[in-house]
Amino acid sequence: MSNRRLAAGIVLASAGAFLLVVPFGLKPYGIFILSMWAVMTIAAIGLNLTLGYAGQISLAQAAFVGIGAYITAYLTTKGWPFWPTYVFGGISCFAVGWVLGYPALRVQHHYLAFVTLAFNTLVYLIFRNEEWLTGGIYGISNVPRPSVLGLSMNSPLAFYYFCLAHLALVSAATWWLIRSPWGRAFVALRENPIRALSLGVDTRRYTLVAFAIGAGLGGISGALYAPLLQFVDPTPFALGLSLNLLLMVVLGGSGYFFGPFLGAIVAVLLPEWLRFTQGFYLMGYAVLVIVLMAFSPTGLLGLADRLTRPARRRTASAAGGPPETAAESETAR
């Protein structure tokens, strides 16, 4: 077990170092893509809470990213500083998520999937039609980049570290959440909702909270998206992005902490490298997801986990114990 821990620790440390150093070898566009990866990972982490921990399909994550992006774009172009818009965006999306999820999660079936599907479609229409607010199809341009303690984040490099810092912040917060009693309740909710209920876990409330937090994180991702592109229009926030985020989480491994990171690499970086294949790339992505669902529903990290797991099982039963338990290991399972 500690070997696995050590290996994971080394991988993590190397990845961290890599992320800090790599932009120096990249052109501005490369740094931009990396920043995009960081921003999308935040949205994916939010969706992972909803899907991977609470077991609910949300198809509205793009709408929440869009809401966050438009709030920041609208307010900062009107002279507001960045920070309040960021907080406001996160909280608004949390609230919208709560209101949306409340009726949908009172029912047994996967109603949330359909409600979020309709919601995303509606929000996109609002983005496109309400010119007075969102600039319609022309969008909002010249979104300024924020400044931290007087230092402007205008340069691609500076803004990349800004996004990376936020990713680190969100990751730390999510890690803390998962390690808290709530995290235990989420695992119970996902693993065995029936047992969880009988132990007093209010599955409805926890699912709602997970969904609302996921939505809030989508909003935060959007708040970073706006100054990254410095231009916000409706096109990115259509259903396509929601599906993309969903596949990202699933591919990386839903319910695994680092799943979104991995999934976002595949979803953001891969198309850049495979730009020339365009349409085929999307098809390949879809086929990969289908195959994955058939053989390893817990995604790539789930696959890795399964491959390294057998070692763990063997050591546990070999540990033995006092006579009474040794005797009953004979009992058929």
Added chain:
Amino acid sequence: MADILQLLVAGLATGGIYALVAVGFTLLWQTSQTINFAQGEFVMLPAFFVLIAMGYFGLPFWAAVAVGGVVSVVVLGLLFKKWMVDPMIRHGVLPLVIATIGLAILMKEMVREFYGADAWPFPALAATTDVAVLGAVFSIQSLLILAICIAVVVALQLFLNGTRTGRCMQATAQNPTVARLLGVRVERMILYTFLINGALVWVASLLITPIYLAKFTNGEWLGLYAFIAAIIGGFNQVRGAIVGGLLLGVVDNFAAAYISSQYRMAIPLMILIVVILFRPQGLLGRVEERTV
């Protein structure tokens, strides 16, 4: 008055199409717990099967329609079940739903990549002429669509209630374990629902594509309407899906006429939210048991 009647008939016609799609969706859910997120794409595709049969194989329209039907039933029914649903259902409902989302994307991109991104005209089943009745003008198209939908639904109901196989299918939908104990060939019944869905989406495709043209994005909104129709009718009820579809079609048509057409999509969403809030089992559904 004449306007309202026209809108009503036109609404019922499109509603009938939504009903067919929603019924297929509901049947799949009832018998095999399959939530088919690709149902919209399933309706988008058969039209392309027909176009390909006509364009690349030079078949006359009606022959192409027949070929389209066979391909629909085999690919969207049999192969869908054998290659996607069967291997995946053992992992639970969630992986299958996600896989059907992937399937929807795959189908959409395949059409866009291999056929094209344009919107192609699709031949209507009858001439697009109008007829005047009681001072109101109706299109033959709408009346025909309505007639066909009614015919299909009636045939389906006769089958489900009147034949032994149909009743076996109903038993499977209500309680597969007990059905198995009573000697019903549950696996075969489930297969039949997939085949029926393949046929239903084929008919729906033939009826809706002449109106909205054959485009790879049709599945997006068609699917959404089907899901909403199924939910507001009552997720576990075939009759509910029919009522839901008709209701949605009528409301949608009226909304497009009297409210801004830009926010047409808002109405189905509002109805969905209201139904889920106040009557989550749907208009015709029974209150669901909590699972053990």
Added chain:
Amino acid sequence: MSTVLQVRDLKKSFGGIVAVDGVSFSVDEGEILGIIGPNGSGKSTLFNCILGQLTPSGGEVHLDGRPVTGMRPCDLNRLGVSRTFQLLQIFAQLTVRENLILAGQEHKGTMLGRLVGPRDAGLAAAAERMIGFFRLEHLADEHAGDLSYGQQKLLDVAMAFMAGPRLALLDEPAGGVNLTMLASLRERLRAINAESRSTFVVIEHNMEFVMALCTRILVLAEGRVIAEGAPAAVRSDPKVIEAYLGHS
């Protein structure tokens, strides 16, 4: 001696099949009531109706005098009811200790309080005690999924008692457990019953286990109560023998 649980004329049908057909009984504080009956007599359905997993088709359930019919299982748990399941339902991904802490964490306090409170929700000591009580010390930090069946069974029972329940419903706790373990399990259950004055209702097929553990027995057949009383009396009741063995 107050009545903890009262079930009045409980009915449950699934379509045309009547699983529970008007069952009534009550359980007093500190009692250990055993429910036995041939397969298909409706025992598990009865449990599920009492515990809110299923909505009864008719009848009432009262806990300490207050009506709780059809209440959600999580709300019932907060009123002091807990259960074990016939098909083991532990959380394989969590360790034994974490399973126990989870079992106790939702019982008191608010959700928000749990977020900002201590990581183990203040239950470390209680979990330790339970681990000691059921002799699971050497397994405390193992993942529950890696335990043997008998060990998981013990964990299941331990989890049901983490919140110090007023009423515990045990669904076939002896199923699949070998003889050595059975005696120890029975002894542990008696000990908890004596120590905390909690009330048990136990469904079981294992006659010996039930007769030795329970203070009173209820016999169910075809969804109805056909006998009730002290273990010895029930054992020799001709109706009970007939229900199990059929007409002689």
